[in-house]
Amino acid sequence: MRTTELLAPTLREIPAEAEVISHQLLLRAGFIRRETAGVYTYLPLAMRVLKKINQIIREEMDRQGGQELLMPIIQPAELWQESGRWDVYGPELFRLKDRHNREFALGPTHEEIITALVRSEVSSYKQLPLLLYQIQNKYRDERRPRFGLLRGREFIMKDLYSFDRDYEGLQISYQKMHEAYTQVFRRCGLRFRPVEADSGAIGGSDTHEFMVLADSGEAVVLFCRKEGCDYAANVEKAAQVIVAAGHGEEPKLLSEVSTPGVHTVEEVSAFLNVTPQKIIKTLLYETEKEVVAVLVRGDREVNEVKLANALGCLHLKLSGADTVRSVTGAQVGFAGPVKLNVKIVADLEAATIVNAVTGANKDDTHLINVSPARDFSIDIVADVRMVQAGEPCPRCGEALIEAKGIEVGQIFKLGDKYSKALGAFYLDESGQSRPVIMGCYGIGVTRTMAAAIEQNNDKDGIIWPAAIAPFQVVVVPISVKEEQQMAAAEDVYNRLIAAGIEALLDDRPERAGVKFKDADLIGYPLRVTIGAKSLGSKQVEVRVRKTGEVLMIPNDELENRIGELLGGL
RNA sequence: CGGGAUGUAGCGCAGUUUGGCUAGCGCGCUUGCCUUGGGAGCAAGAGGCCGGGGGUUCAAAUCCCUCCAUCCCGACCA
Incomplete structure (x- = not known):
């Protein structure tokens, strides 16, 4: 791809509407444009990032036995009435009517749809367990959409639902997803923690949230500072440890x-x-x-x-x-x-x-x-109080540390809530009818993209982890009018492409400074600079976005060395 | 939903208090010249229902009413 063919409209100034850094940079670097509050167009650069995140998700879901399908966004009200959520979900549910005045919802989640599918298609224990997922737009009419992609009204989500015969099966599915999520976020290059979370007054027993640690996060998490202790919990969940009262004090006169x-x-x-x-x-x-x-x-x-x-x-x-x-x-x-x-x-x-x-x-x-x-x-x-930083870890007693987190994923044991409400039963070996035991597991794809920026940026712009960068390398000829430079740039570009490296050739007739600024802003992990300096030599100049380090790489080692560098980013 | 603020060119803003010349500035955009290793320079251009509607007035971006949109704080968030 050549920059002259790419729609990547960068802005020099920060749009006034953006408050958090990911929102500012997504707008400035030409990744997104707002259509209305909490609703965005994803431009080509963003689409490339989203595709990569989706690909990682698909690989990890499939590795655990997940099967991808695609469910409708438009969902009939009847199904929501059956589960009881038509009323409970409240104004956050986008509702609409068709020409016959029949009511529908835009799917904020798909428990109803998938459970309805399973109730009609699954009738035997032989068909279980099942792990079904999709990646799709979700709709939630948030009272207050904010922070760009971190809290939108339309967003992309991967949602997987597990169906098991019993709670032991659910535990296995849950563990699989815990592992899959850990791999997904690790591969996306994020610093994150799975934390214990609250499952609400109704609903399942266990739930974990996957938190990307960032100061702009809306959630407060507490985790143990001791090496090897993996206790971590959402502040809503974190349990207090009772320190022995110790005061054998005699009650005095009231x-x-x-x-x-x-x-x-x-x-x-x-x-x-x-x-x-x-x-x-x-x-x-x-x-x-x-x-x-x-x-x-x-x-x-x-x-x-x-x-x-x-x-x-x-x-x-x-x-x-x-x-x-x-x-x-x-x-x-x-x-x-x-x-x-x-x-x-x-x-x-x-x-x-x-x-x-x-x-x-x-x-x-x-x-x-x-x-x-x-x-x-x-x-x-x-226990009805907030636990604070410095209090003992419930697991090992060491002091807890507090941090802000962005919830990018959640895994949740649903049990039989939806299968009973919607009638998803199967027959076991003895011919007895039993409710399917369910779990649900979500990853906010667009939120993950924003969270990655929250965690990886500097004053010049985004610093993409190589695994999800829109392009891995940008090749910048200093002057496109210099035929030798352009020829050298084309050569490098073609070699990288041939080596399976995603390169972008910045062939715009701009001054070098403009291209450098854009490259830093958009955040390609590596930049190859072709200019008079290195033209005659047998070396190629490569700059690492993350560190600012400039390396002179022997021409014939270029593809290999760039491959190596990307592996470490 | 409660509180606060803002809507003027693609982006950032001035002008509104105290109504009055043809609605401005910077960036970006177009064309030409020039320049080319970190957002160059010169010149000439294009681009506006001043958020919408209604009103007051000889005259409204400016005053009044009303609606809409956007952002921030809070509440809320399977």
């Missing part, structure tokens, strides 16, 4: 103190001269069923995902000032568990604090020397 205008933990701590560790923070939450009081230590934060799981509720929200007053009788900042007439959920840690400070459910008043059991009863004790 008493009330006046604390005018002292609301926050910091204020209480300073005013009463107690550490936040001795304060029990009481927060009121409303679920679809009830109001609950949640107790956590003063220096901790409530983890709403864990809380929802502990309560077995679907929706959860922090109560407003009105509810707080009607439940506690006091303004916000003075709630406490003593004599409070709602369900009380205490965090594991908070439940052990003796002689604590709490709100008194009375304006401008706190209680001191509050002790659980004696002064109030707890309905549920559970």
